[in-house]
Amino acid sequence: MTLRQIVHLPEPILRKKAKPVTTFDKNLQTLIDDMFETMREAPGVGLAAPQINLPMQLAVVEYAEEEDEELPEDAPPPKKKQFVLINPEIVKTSDEMVMGVEGCLSIPGLVGEVERHESIQVKALNRHGKPVKHKVEGWMARIFQHEIDHLNGVLFTDKAVRVWKPGEDEETPLD
Ligand code: NI
DSSP, X not given: OOOOXXXXXXXXGGGSOOBOOOOOSHHHHHHHHHHHHHHHHTTOSEEEGGGGTOOBSEEEEXXXXXXXXXXXXXXXXXXXXXXXXXXXXXXXXXXXXXXXXXXXXXXXXXXXXXXXXXXXXXXXXXXXXXXXXXXXXXXXXXXXXXXXXXXXXXXXXHHOSEEEXXXXXXXXXXX
């Protein structure tokens, strides 16, 4: 697998609408695997193709739901869930909105408070081109919305109610 280079602002591709994926060949499978690898290495919880300079409607997400505080300390870490989103479309959104702090691998050194839908439903294609539907909530729904924004040239700083440089002890999942 090959690590791909993550581009940062003001790279113009980050502001462009990505094009639908129409070919589900071996090259696409390699690209998806590379994107997971690049995201883990960063490290991040999501990565969209425009972030590696490709104008494609493709994003990967890998995240473990919040740990249950009731679990003993020696419990195994929560299992990470992986998603491949191709040509995704948000088909349903909750009325409930939630605030959260986000960062982005393409905007190093900045975080922001962003309001997102608490839960969403997304129609997309999987890595083999089969239609799939995802219902996600909480932080996973936030990551999905952040990634789908990337495919439309939208960045979290466009939506943030405030942005700031995080302190050293401030941890924020990046995508
Ligand atoms: Ni991002």
